[in-house]
């Protein structure tokens with residue numbers, strides 16, 4: 621049964637309007653060679669919200685995240701069956717250009733990975749690699765991305781310094797700036813704070829909540845408190861690549877339908 625958040629009833633009050641679905645997996649299966657890493661996933665991800673993916677190591681969270689912007693294409697043995705709709709268009713259709721798709725659906729990784737380039741060039745790279753430099757003011761776009769990534773105040777006087785000279789937390793916000801520079805709609809984050817200290821983690825968490833005002837955020841985290849704090853929706857994957865429960869974060873954490881989910885959330889296994 622597909623849980624879809626989109627209903628087309630009209631309503632003037634934005635806060636009571638049903639969530640718009642921006643991404644929808646339908647019977648999505650991912651294999652690595654003969655091994656199935658994801659089993660028939662159905663999930664509707666709402667626009668401009670934070671959706672958290674949680675579950676024990678090896679349950680397929682990163683695989684699911686990568687299937688959204690076709691990063692699994694880059695893994696030779698990976699094979700996808702089923703559909704993944706972005707605004708109703710299956711991203712696995714033959715006429716979809718994965719590079720253009722990744723311009724709309726950006727990604728931030730676990731370990732901050734700035735390039736050995738200046739802070740400015742790290743963010744400008746996000747524009748150049750996506751081929752969006754025609755007719756745009758790069759200085760302005762870089763500044764905007766750094767502001768949106770809550771890093772501008774810390775780096776505005778040192779844009780020519782290497783990105784590698786920043787602290788880990790600043791590097792991660794730099795990578796977030798690089799991801800949002802091309803103005804994507806969706807930002808995928810794979811454990812973006814797990815390599816950071818508590819102060820940097822809290823900054824990145826605040827930033828994620830802010831980003832959700834403008835972008836759809838899908839985040840993998842091993843940190844239950846983090847999922848509970850910052851996400852609106854939570855998807856719980858369990859071993860074997862099964863999506864066991866998906867729903868409002870409050871409900872998942874306070875009153876999950878499945879005992880296995882409750883056991884996982886309360887730390888009985890995983």
Ligand SMILES: Nc1ncnc2c1ncn2[C@@H]1O[C@H](COP(=O)(O)OP(=O)(O)OP(=O)(O)O)[C@@H](O)[C@H]1O
Nearest residue numbers: 652657675676677678679680681682683684695697
């Ligand atoms: N490149 C790959 N080649 C072959 N198998 C892979 C590859 N990447 C992942 N897998 C397998 O797919 C399954 C799901 O892996 P995935 O990395 O998606 O899990 P995860 O939930 O992100 O785990 P973790 O929390 O440890 O990051 C695992 O059994 C893993 O061994």
Ligand SMILES: [Mg+2]
Nearest residue numbers: 681682683810
């Ligand atoms: Mg992972």
